[in-house]
Amino acid sequence: MTGIVMLNTPGPLEYLRRWPIRVWLAGVVVFLYAPLLTLMIFSFNDDKRNIVWRGFTLKYYALTFRDTDLMVAFGNSLTIAAISTVVSLVLGALTALLLWRFRFPGKLLFEGALALPIVVPEICMGVAMLVFFTQILPWPSGLPFPLNLGAIIVSHISFSFSFVAIVIRGRLASFNREFEEAAKDLGAGEWRIFWDVLVPHMQPGLIAGALLAFTLSLDDFVITFFTSGPDTTTFPVKVYSMVRFSVTPEVNAASTILILLTVALTALALRISGGDIARVEAGEGV
Amino acid sequence: MFAAFAVAPVAWLFAFFLLPLAIIWAYSFGENKSLTEIVVTGSLADYAHAMKPLYFGIIFKSFWFAALTTILCLVVGFPVAIAITFASEKTKAWLLLLIMLPFWTNLLIRTYALMAVLRTEGYVNFALSLVWNGLSGLGGFMGYRLGAFQPLPLLHNDFAVVFGLVYVQLPFMVLPLYAALDRLDRSLLEASLDLGAGHLATFVNVVVPLAMPGIVSGVLVTLIPSVGAYLTPDLLGGPNSMMIANVIERQFKSADDWPFGSALSFLLMYMTFLAIAVQGLVARNRRRREARA
Amino acid sequence: MSTIRPPRSSSRRSCLAGLGAVAAGLSLSGLGACAHQGPLGPNGEELKLNLYNWDTYTGKTTLADFRAATGIDVKMSLFASNDELFAKLRAGNPGFDVIVPSNEFVTRFRISDMLMPLDHSKIPNYRNILPGFRDPPFDPGRRYSMPYTWLVLGIGYRKSKIDGVPDSWKWVMDSDRYKGRIGVFSEADDMIELGAKYLGHSVRNVPPDVIDRVAEMYIRQKPNIKIFHHDEGQDLLLAGDVDIVMEYNGDIAQVMQEDPDLDFVVPREGSLLNSDCLCIPKGAPRPDNAHRFINFILDAHNGAEIYNTIRYPTPNAGALSLMPAEYRDNPVIFPPAHVMATCEYGDFEGLDRAHLFDETATRIFAA
Numbered sequence: 005m006t007g008i009v010m011l012n013t014p015g016p017l018e019y020l021r022r023w024p025i026r027v028w029l030a031g032v033v034v035f036l037y038a039p040l041l042t043l044m045i046f047s048f049n050d051d052k053r054n055i056v057w058r059g060f061t062l063k064y065y066a067l068t069f070r071d072t073d074l075m076v077a078f079g080n081s082l083t084i085a086a087i088s089t090v091v092s093l094v095l096g097a098l099t100a101l102l103l104w105r106f107r108f109p110g111k112l113l114f115e116g117a118l119a120l121p122i123v124v125p126e127i128c129m130g131v132a133m134l135v136f137f138t139q140i141l142p143w144p145s146g147l148p149f150p151l152n153l154g155a156i157i158v159s160h161i162s163f164s165f166s167f168v169a170i171v172i173r174g175r176l177a178s179f180n181r182e183f184e185e186a187a188k189d190l191g192a193g194e195w196r197i198f199w200d201v202l203v204p205h206m207q208p209g210l211i212a213g214a215l216l217a218f219t220l221s222l223d224d225f226v227i228t229f230f231t232s233g234p235d236t237t238t239f240p241v242k243v244y245s246m247v248r249f250s251v252t253p254e255v256n257a258a259s260t261i262l263i264l265l266t267v268a269l270t271a272l273a274l275r276i277s278g279g280d281i282a283r284v285e286a287g288e289g290v
Numbered sequence: 291m292f293a294a295f296a297v298a299p300v301a302w303l304f305a306f307f308l309l310p311l312a313i314i315w316a317y318s319f320g321e322n323k324s325l326t327e328i329v330v331t332g333s334l335a336d337y338a339h340a341m342k343p344l345y346f347g348i349i350f351k352s353f354w355f356a357a358l359t360t361i362l363c364l365v366v367g368f369p370v371a372i373a374i375t376f377a378s379e380k381t382k383a384w385l386l387l388l389i390m391l392p393f394w395t396n397l398l399i400r401t402y403a404l405m406a407v408l409r410t411e412g413y414v415n416f417a418l419s420l421v422w423n424g425l426s427g428l429g430g431f432m433g434y435r436l437g438a439f440q441p442l443p444l445l446h447n448d449f450a451v452v453f454g455l456v457y458v459q460l461p462f463m464v465l466p467l468y469a470a471l472d473r474l475d476r477s478l479l480e481a482s483l484d485l486g487a488g489h490l491a492t493f494v495n496v497v498v499p500l501a502m503p504g505i506v507s508g509v510l511v512t513l514i515p516s517v518g519a520y521l522t523p524d525l526l527g528g529p530n531s532m533m534i535a536n537v538i539e540r541q542f543k544s545a546d547d548w549p550f551g552s553a554l555s556f557l558l559m560y561m562t563f564l565a566i567a568v569q570g571l572v573a574r575n576r577r578r579r580e581a582r583a
Numbered sequence: 584m585s586t587i588r589p590p591r592s593s594s595r596r597s598c599l600a601g602l603g604a605v606a607a608g609l610s611l612s613g614l615g616a617c618a619h620q621g622p623l624g625p626n627g628e629e630l631k632l633n634l635y636n637w638d639t640y641t642g643k644t645t646l647a648d649f650r651a652a653t654g655i656d657v658k659m660s661l662f663a664s665n666d667e668l669f670a671k672l673r674a675g676n677p678g679f680d681v682i683v684p685s686n687e688f689v690t691r692f693r694i695s696d697m698l699m700p701l702d703h704s705k706i707p708n709y710r711n712i713l714p715g716f717r718d719p720p721f722d723p724g725r726r727y728s729m730p731y732t733w734l735v736l737g738i739g740y741r742k743s744k745i746d747g748v749p750d751s752w753k754w755v756m757d758s759d760r761y762k763g764r765i766g767v768f769s770e771a772d773d774m775i776e777l778g779a780k781y782l783g784h785s786v787r788n789v790p791p792d793v794i795d796r797v798a799e800m801y802i803r804q805k806p807n808i809k810i811f812h813h814d815e816g817q818d819l820l821l822a823g824d825v826d827i828v829m830e831y832n833g834d835i836a837q838v839m840q841e842d843p844d845l846d847f848v849v850p851r852e853g854s855l856l857n858s859d860c861l862c863i864p865k866g867a868p869r870p871d872n873a874h875r876f877i878n879f880i881l882d883a884h885n886g887a888e889i890y891n892t893i894r895y896p897t898p899n900a901g902a903l904s905l906m907p908a909e910y911r912d913n914p915v916i917f918p919p920a921h922v923m924a925t926c927e928y929g930d931f932e933g934l935d936r937a938h939l940f941d942e943t944a945t946r947i948f949a950a
Contacts, residue, residue: 018376028369029385036392036460039403042413046406056411099299106292117303120311123562125518127535128314128555129307131542135317135552136310138674162306165299223396226520226535230542237660240398245661247402247525248813259399266394274387322934325695326673344946351949410824443763446810529769529811529948537945544666544771545941546673546934 040263047256064253065261074242074258081239084153085221088160092217093210095161096168100209101202103169104176121166130230133159137231155231156238160221167220168213175209215273219266318552328548336553345537349557352533355448355523356516359455363463363512364505366456371467375474386468393461401525404454408444408526415441450526451533455519459512466511470504471497503573510569514562534558624654626871633868634659634876635668635679637859638814639837642889649879655872663813664770672697676866680873686721686858687772689728690931698727699863705874708881711901719858721930728860729877732833732895735856735918735926736773737849739817739835744826752781752850755829757800762807766819766828769811771944772937773855774801776929777829781852786929791939798943802950811948820845831857833895836915840894847915853925858898 050059068074103115121129137155179202187197203210225240232241239262246255318337320330339345374385392400407413419441444450474497482492498505520535527533534554541551624630630653634646638661642648646657660679662668665688671677672692684692692698703709706729716730738749745754745761755765756778768774776786778797784790789797809825816830817838835847861880863873879885883901890897890906896916897903903911910916918926931937 025369025373029373032366032370032460033388036389036457039407039457040392040395040400043399043403043406095299095302098295102292102295102299106295108292108296114300117308121307123514123566124311125514125535125555125558125562127518127520127538128311128559131538131551131555132310132314134542135313135548136306140309140313158306162302165302169299219394223394223398225396225398240396243396243398243402244521245663247398247405248663248815255402259396259402262399263395266396267391270387270391270394325691325934326697344942344949348945348949529808530805530950532945532948540941540945543670544664545938546666546669547938547941 043256044260044263047253047260049253049256052252064257067254068257068261071254073237074239074246077237077242078239080153080156080236081222084157084160084238085218087153087157088164088221089214089217091157091161092165092168093214095165096213096217097172097206097210099165099169100172100176104173118166118169121163122170126163126226129159129163130227133162133227134230153236156228156236159227159231160224163224163227164217164220168217171213171216172206172209175206175212179205211273215270218269222262222266314552314555317549318556320549320552322547322549325546336549337557339550340553340557345554348532348537349534349561352517352535353561355452355455355533356513356519358452359459359516360463360509360512362452362456363460364509367460367463367467367508371464371471374464374468375471389461389464397458397521400458401454401521404450404457405445405525408450408453410441410443410445412445414444418442445526446528446531448528448531450528451523451531454522454526455516458519458522459516462515463508463512466504466508467501470501470507473504474500502576506569506572510565513565517562518558624872626875628869628872630655630872631869632657632681632872632876633679635662635671635682636660637662637683640683640859640893642885642892645880645885645889648885648888649876652879653872653875655875657876672864676864678868679864680867680869681876682862682864683731683859684728684862686719686860687929687931689860689862690721692862692864693722693727694931697865699865699867699870700726701729701863701877702874705871706878706881708878708883708901711881711883711886711899713898713900713903716858716898720928722860728862729881730898731859731861731880732890732893733856733858733898734831734833734895735849735923736768736777736829736854737832737835737847737918738827739820739830739838739845739847740827741820741823742844742846748846748848749827750848750851752777752852754827756781756804758804759807761827763809764826765804765808766810766812766816766825766830767801767808768816768829769813769944769948771940772929773829774947775940775943776855780854780927781850783852786855786927788932794939794943798947801947805947805950831895832915832918833893836894836913839915849918849922849926851925853927856926856928858928 046057047064048060048062049057050061050063051057099118103111133155183201183205184197187201192200223240224238225244228238228241229244232238239258243255243258246258316330317328319332319334320328321333321335323329370389374382374389377385405412409415444453478496478500479492482496483489487495517533518535519533520539523531523533523536524539527536535558538551538554538558541547541554545551622630632655634657636659641659646659650656662671665685668682668684669688669691672679672682676697689698703725709725709729712725712730716733717725719725719730722728738752738755740749744764749755754760755767775794775797776789778800779789779793780786782793782796782800784793810819812819812828814831814834816825816828817834819825820828820830820835821838821842830847832847832849835845839845839847861877863870863877867873880889881899883899883905886897886899886902887905890899890902890910894910894916897906
């Protein structure tokens with residue numbers, strides 16, 4: 005038998021192997037990442053005005069860590085994100101289960117109401133929270149940490165638990181009810197089924213939801229802008245005032261730290277869930 | 291069991307979301323009694339005020355920017371979605387991650403990064419000036435005189451706002467597109483190609499109609515946040531690139547006119563709901579047509 | 584097709600472990616900020632002070648000096664405009680002890696009953712204040728405010744890029760000579776009142792038709808204006824983003840120290856005077872500390888330290904006498920008398936007028 009030479013031309017649907025698509029994809033990736041990478045590189049720039057590269061230095065990182073206001077804001081952001089994530093996860097899971105499992109009058113209305121936090125423009129929600137926390141439920145000031153962040157935390161939970169619910173709901177949709185029936189056949193009670201059969205299936209959804217809630221909270225600017233006070237600044241709000249007033253490489257350094265944190269979190273979440281997250285987030289199973 | 295599940299979410303949604311919105315809704319029918327008090331009088335004066343050409347123009351401009359952004363995202367994002375869909379399983383996960391990672395980065399940081407790129411001494415102009423000076427040097431060598439490099443005004447104008455919006459919203463467009471394309475029956479595409487249609491014809495006649503729900507949801511997910519964008523026009527825009535979110539912010543911060551700001555907020559919300567309703571109707575009609583076919 | 588996965592109790596454990604880590608992190612960061620409930624000073628108030636101030640508006644060591652002198656730790660938050668200040672305090676004081684509003688806003692705060700009357704017996708350094716600042720129209724008898732600085736709006740410019748001295752508002756508002764190199768203040772009141780001044784009208788009680796003419800003028804000028812800034816005009820000038828900018832004399836004086844190519848002039852049509860004041864908002868948790876802080880600022884030495892840094896004109900005779908001649912005789916910081924004669928204080932003229940100004944500004948921006 006003579007050797008058959010296989011030409012490695014792309015198949016009809018192997019679009020990724022065609023060079024126009026590759027070039028386009030490369031262009032898009034450069035477009036998305038170049039500004040961020042240059043921002044990170046210039047955080048090491050030894051020039052206060054940060055326009056031309058003058059030399060490598062770590063002093064702005066040192067400045068960032070010594071800037072107590074910024075560090076406190078950072079701590080606030082992390083705390084708010086942590087609490088908001090936990091509560092959003094619980095509320096979101098409850099909501100997802102509620103909608104998946106039960107039929108009840110007003111279900112459509114509830115689903116509609118749930119869609120509101122996602123659909124309502126951030127600015128509208130920001131001003132609504134501002135008015136709410138000033139006119140209706142004035143949040144007492146001078147509360148011990150972390151209660152003083154309460155107004156911001158409540159606002160964050162309000163807009164993120166809908167997102168979490170959607171992600172978990174998507175994951176629940178692919179649950180095979182036969183498992184539930186099998187467990188019942190084997191004699192398991194409702195709560196046992198819930199914890200040992202349902203929750204493990206939901207796990208990638210829970211992790212994806214938690215990651216989503218955490219990043220939504222950490223990144224939020226508009227809503228926090230309207231609800232934050234003197235003792236309750238968050239990282240994005242502080243960086244905003246730095247960008248407005250004095251743009252030095254310190255802003256770049258602070259931003260780089262945040263970027264790296266986000267990337268680390270994402271990597272961690274991916275590792276825990278074994279890669280399911282990307283698919284859950286992409287809506288597979290929705 | 292049901293009650294155990296239902297109480298917490300419903301209570302939260304009501305107390306900390308619907309109630310604040312309801313207050314704003316009430317304020318939109320109110321008036322300023324003094325510098326710090328608002329009286330809800332049921333007057334439509336605020337809505338009428340919002341309909342004035344000045345504000346309506348800004349609302350219209352916001353939609354125009356959002357539409358432009360969406361179209362650009364669609365054009366740029368579609369090939370990316372195609373590339374991801376038809377990649378191998380392993381590459382797919384990586385590519386998705388690659389595209390999604392910027393989305394997880396803080397919006398403020400991304401916008402700030404763009405400022406450094408677009409401003410007068412920013413990277414784009416810097417690169418262009420190098421090219422210009424190089425050409426100028428070459429031209430001087432051959433006897434031509436090029437004038438001094440005029441940096442392009444890329445920041446603090448409408449261009450920067452749309453550029454920034456596209457930069458921020460692109461991942462939002464790619465995901466739903468990918469989700470829809472991934473569900474396509476590949477055999478249909480192969481059949482179309484086998485029957486002699488070129489790639490473009492296949493794309494237009496087979497891919498697009500089948501992926502339409504994904505396209506529509508991608509459009510919606512890009513359009514709505516773009517209309518209500520605040521940070522991007524605030525940091526990247528010029529004075530006449532004000533979008534509706536900036537005007538609303540003014541009312542609550544500088545102009546101290548909460549009733550009017552509330553009216554504007556709700557106008558924005560009504561329009562958002564309208565867009566969604568339209569999408570819902572279109573989707574329902576499609577399903578009916580498909581069911582009948 | 585979902586694969587059958589046995590219940591992963593290990594994953595539940597890792598979940599709980601994760602929650603535990605979060606809890607630990609929370610309590611750690613909480614401990615760090617636990618200095619919140621600190622010790623009390625001799626006046627029974629916590630040794631803290633929340634100051635809400637403009638950016639770059641204290642001396643380099645002022646807050647540290649205050650802590651050294653009294654043990655009170657000052658936390659300074661920044662606001663970018665009077666409107667932001669007012670909006671933050673509008674529905675209740677979220678915990679500020681001392682605020683620094685401009686004169687027009689002292690009026691607004693006062694008529695909205697948002698200020699605590701000052702106990703002059705706790706501010707003996709009041710005697711340092713120049714007589715001309717003791718009884719201003721916006722706060723007769725200084726019952727609610729103490730003067731901190733006064734300011735004049737004018738034109739900052741880069742000498743090498745501008746022909747001669749641009750001593751008229753025309754070059755900023757009504758001419759294309761410096762097209763694309765102009766910066767204009769984006770505060771509605773300042774823009775419109777100065778526009779009125781250029782057109783020959785007082786900054787007070789500007790009639791609607793003059794407002795329209797001002798709006799038209801700015802709209803015509805817009806293609807020439809590079810940026811409408813929010814009080815970072817001096818940074819733009821220093822960075823070379825603009826060559827001629829509407830700014831406060833103190834801000835320009837600060838950057839003139841860094842770049843001798845910059846200068847400042849008050850246009851001959853006259854300008855707007857402002858005075859930033861120290862006030863104690865109602866509901867301040869530590870009013871006694873607040874009084875002590877204000878008294879500290881009004882001291883001649885502390886004042887001198889502040890004005891040396893921020894380069895704004897001072898109403899404090901004691902501090903003035905300690906300042907170097909280079910400050911006292913600086914025509915940018917202290918414009919000559921004939922220039923001062925053309926400048927006026929603005930004032931708050933009612934909510935409707937404020938809304939009209941803002942709408943006009945929006946109209947100018949959106950055009």
